[in-house]
Amino acid sequence: MVADEAPAGTLRPGGRTARVRRAVLRATGDVLAEKGFRHLDLAEVAERAGVGKTTVYRRWGSAAGLVAELLVEMAEDSLPRTDTGSLLGDLRANARLVQRTLTDPRQGPLFKAVIAAASWDERTAEALHRFYDTRLQEWAPCVRQAVDRGEVPTGTDAREVIRAVSAPLYHRLLLSGDPLDEAAADRAAEAAAAAARAGAYVVPAAGSANSATAHLP
Amino acid sequence: MVADEAPAGTLRPGGRTARVRRAVLRATGDVLAEKGFRHLDLAEVAERAGVGKTTVYRRWGSAAGLVAELLVEMAEDSLPRTDTGSLLGDLRANARLVQRTLTDPRQGPLFKAVIAAASWDERTAEALHRFYDTRLQEWAPCVRQAVDRGEVPTGTDAREVIRAVSAPLYHRLLLSGDPLDEAAADRAAEAAAAAARAGAYVVPAAGSANSATAHLP
Numbered sequence: 001m002v003a004d005e006a007p008a009g010t011l012r013p014g015g016r017t018a019r020v021r022r023a024v025l026r027a028t029g030d031v032l033a034e035k036g037f038r039h040l041d042l043a044e045v046a047e048r049a050g051v052g053k054t055t056v057y058r059r060w061g062s063a064a065g066l067v068a069e070l071l072v073e074m075a076e077d078s079l080p081r082t083d084t085g086s087l088l089g090d091l092r093a094n095a096r097l098v099q100r101t102l103t104d105p106r107q108g109p110l111f112k113a114v115i116a117a118a119s120w121d122e123r124t125a126e127a128l129h130r131f132y133d134t135r136l137q138e139w140a141p142c143v144r145q146a147v148d149r150g151e152v153p154t155g156t157d158a159r160e161v162i163r164a165v166s167a168p169l170y171h172r173l174l175l176s177g178d179p180l181d182e183a184a185a186d187r188a189a190e191a192a193a194a195a196a197r198a199g200a201y202v203v204p205a206a207g208s209a210n211s212a213t214a215h216l217p
Numbered sequence: 218m219v220a221d222e223a224p225a226g227t228l229r230p231g232g233r234t235a236r237v238r239r240a241v242l243r244a245t246g247d248v249l250a251e252k253g254f255r256h257l258d259l260a261e262v263a264e265r266a267g268v269g270k271t272t273v274y275r276r277w278g279s280a281a282g283l284v285a286e287l288l289v290e291m292a293e294d295s296l297p298r299t300d301t302g303s304l305l306g307d308l309r310a311n312a313r314l315v316q317r318t319l320t321d322p323r324q325g326p327l328f329k330a331v332i333a334a335a336s337w338d339e340r341t342a343e344a345l346h347r348f349y350d351t352r353l354q355e356w357a358p359c360v361r362q363a364v365d366r367g368e369v370p371t372g373t374d375a376r377e378v379i380r381a382v383s384a385p386l387y388h389r390l391l392l393s394g395d396p397l398d399e400a401a402a403d404r405a406a407e408a409a410a411a412a413a414r415a416g417a418y419v420v421p422a423a424g425s426a427n428s429a430t431a432h433l434p
Contacts, residue, residue, distance in 0.1 A: 036336075036337045113336065115336065115392065116332075116336040116337065118391070119329040119330065119332065119391065120329075120330075120333065125394065126394075129393060132393045133393075160385075160404065163385055163393065163395075164385060164408060167385045168377075168381060168384045170387070170388060170391070170392060171384040171387055171388075174332055174335070174336065174391065175332065175346075175349055176346060176349045176350075176353075177342065177345075177346040178376075178380075187377065187418070190412075190417045191377075191408075191409075191412035191417040192408075193417075194411060194412040194417040195415075195417075197415070198411035198415065199411075200407045200408040200410075200411040200412075
């Protein structure tokens with residue numbers, strides 16, 4: 001039980017406010033994973049977190065508000081990228097991280113619930129886009145390093161390469177129901193690396209004369 | 218208004234039963250696209266379709282039942298694959314079809330609603346898997362033809378190649394919010410073709426000695 005009211009002057013970073021936030025977001029993730037966004041009830045979150053309902057309503061206001069801040073925390077807490085020294089090694093590390101996350105008994109249902117909610121709730125969609133921006137930025141340097149090493153052509157778009165690694169894994173989770181195993185992760189990484197080497201992710205520099213049409217047939 | 222009761226002996230394929238089905242599934246798609254699965258109400262569907270409520274409850278039973286049959290109809294009605302004579306041409310046609318579908322003002326929201334519902338409703342998930350099986354089977358021959366023409370290595374897995382074309386487009390729709398335009402479709406097709414040519418989608422034959430490990434590093 002986190003005390004709902006603290007004496008004046010005791011709030012500090014890492015203190016009660018941070019503990020309340022952590023407990024509330026933990027409970028939010030639990031309810032999402034167990035029951036989905038439709039059943040995310042602020043009173044239940046407050047009870048599970050051991051904080052007063054008023055605190056949760058005042059600070060987060062709605063289920064969408066809770067999920068938006070949960071995604072901020074997930075981006076803050078997510079693992080730094082792996083630097084293996086080769087593009088294929090780096091992309092394989094990224095693919096296996098995504099695969100482990102999506103098959104984790106808590107994280108898998110949590111991601112499904114957030115993605116579903118993003119399809120009808122604009123605030124959740126924006127929070128999800130920001131989460132992916134953060135992850136794409138974290139992993140983008142592995143593509144820039146591959147360009148510097150001469151593994152892939154100059155102009156290779158890091159965002160496209162990193163997307164190509166995770167997209168087939170999300171497709172299995174959300175659409176086809178095909179197995180989401182390590183072999184699927186490795187194949188996604190190998191395919192993205194092969195396509196990058198072949199120049200498939202080279203995009204025209206912004207502002208170049210034919211930027212809109214340079215890659216049309 | 219479709220008559221809810223027909224005289225005995227008048228039911229025939231393409232007759233009243235088929236008209237009722239068409240009207241009910243059309244209304245189901247309309248409600249899904251406008252309001253999402255959470256607001257898919259059988260009474261509203263019956264009213265929009267101009268059929269009796271009893272007919273809808275008796276034949277489809279639930280919102281999940283309606284969506285499952287809508288997906289069967291969508292698979293039946295979806296366009297046959299394009300045969301352009303080259304793998305890249307075929308994959309580009311597939312990518313542009315997916316891109317046009319997902320950005321269509323009715324089909325885009327409809328797909329989002331069905332995918333969201335599949336994340337918590339098992340019957341909808343199974344219907345969605347069958348829909349993708351049908352579409353993957355429809356397009357698989359373009360990969361087998363590419364193998365015969367020597368464009369890609371023997372053993373290239375058609376399902377993996379076709380998935381690689383659409384997965385980045387669904388990733389834009391559901392996760393990143395990045396533009397879902399023709400350039401994105403063409404890039405997805407080019408990347409899948411390049412990875413296929415490089416052998417990234419060759420899978421070990423079922424039953425081969427090292428089928429589980431042959432592609433691990």
